[in-house]
Amino acid sequence: MKLFRCFLLITAAAMLTSAGTDTKNTYTLSKGYAVGIHGTSNLHDWDENVVTVTGDGAVDWASDASFDLNALNIKMEVHSIKSTEGAMMDKNTYKALKADDHPEITFALITPVKAIPVGTHTIAAKINLTIAGVTKAVDMSVTAVATAHGNIEFEGTKTIKMTDYGIKPPVALLGTMRTGDDIAIHFKTVFTINK
Numbered sequence: 001m002k003l004f005r006c007f008l009l010i011t012a013a014a015m016l017t018s019a020g021t022d023t024k025n026t027y028t029l030s031k032g033y034a035v036g037i038h039g040t041s042n043l044h045d046w047d048e049n050v051v052t053v054t055g056d057g058a059v060d061w062a063s064d065a066s067f068d069l070n071a072l073n074i075k076m077e078v079h080s081i082k083s084t085e086g087a088m089m090d091k092n093t094y095k096a097l098k099a100d101d102h103p104e105i106t107f108a109l110i111t112p113v114k115a116i117p118v119g120t121h122t123i124a125a126k127i128n129l130t131i132a133g134v135t136k137a138v139d140m141s142v143t144a145v146a147t148a149h150g151n152i153e154f155e156g157t158k159t160i161k162m163t164d165y166g167i168k169p170p171v172a173l174l175g176t177m178r179t180g181d182d183i184a185i186h187f188k189t190v191f192t193i194n195k
Helices: 002-021 087-096
Strands: 024-029 034-041 046-050 053-061 067-077 081-083 104-109 113-116 119-131 134-146 152-161 177-193
Touching (some): 067 177, 081 087, 119 152
Antiparallel strands (some): 024 053, 034 046, 046 081, 067 104, 067 113
């Protein structure tokens, strides 16, 4: 009987300790994000905005208010990309990105980033970037801002070559505008904790 009571006390203590240190949280991308694509052409620079973006993440908070970023996923709907050059450029973009077969561009964190302090800090992240069905591991420098109320902001830019992802740079205006191979994908996002 004493052994059974001792077992109950140990189990209860373990449960209380576990409850007191449980700091695992999931996050969801909130509205107010900005995701854009910047490129060049033989005529002038051009920009596109991604209208529909979703995302989620997983974070472990430590007692010193630092956090481990264990997962981060951002998905951009290709058919929601809108160009400053109008509907014809949009159509050419969807074709180049093989949108019907591969409707999303995705960023997915490969390796967790440990011990990120509260405040504004630059972190080195290794991600899988998938475009037009091609996935490549890339390194990114990302600004992370953790606020006192638990929100986490991420901002970064990644320059890539379209041809590395099997994409033929789009043309417009009956071929008179030819886009350059290099594009820059920029994102500014806010993730809020799931209650």
